[in-house]
Amino acid sequence: MRITCPLCGERDRREFTYRGAALDAPAADDSAETWHSHVHLRQNPAGPLEEWWHHQQGCGSWIRVRRDTVSHVMLASALAKPEDADGGSA
Numbered sequence: 621m622r623i624t625c626p627l628c629g630e631r632d633r634r635e636f637t638y639r640g641a642a643l644d645a646p647a648a649d650d651s652a653e654t655w656h657s658h659v660h661l662r663q664n665p666a667g668p669l670e671e672w673w674h675h676q677q678g679c680g681s682w683i684r685v686r687r688d689t690v691s692h693v694m695l696a697s698a699l700a701k702p703e704d705a706d707g708g709s710a
């Protein structure tokens with residue numbers, strides 16, 4: 621599988637570390653049940669999914685990737701924004 625880093629270009633997947641689905645975090649005052657679902661439960665959809673990848677063996681950037689989980693085709697990639705670090709919407 622190949623992943624396109626916005627800074628380095630297309631690279632082998634082994635240069636990256638997978639963090640998981642790029643989900644918007646609940647508000648700080650949301651219920652414990654909402655937080656439990658956010659942290660522990662996943663939908664595992666078949667098809668396009670927004671994900672976080674870290675270019676660990678390259679430039680060190682965090683990248684938001686839109687990937688088809690069935691075909692593994694990379695549909696889009698962009699550098700993470702500072703507001704992404706605290707779960708803000710992107």
Ligand SMILES: [Zn+2]
Nearest residue numbers: 625628675679
């Ligand atoms: Zn890179």
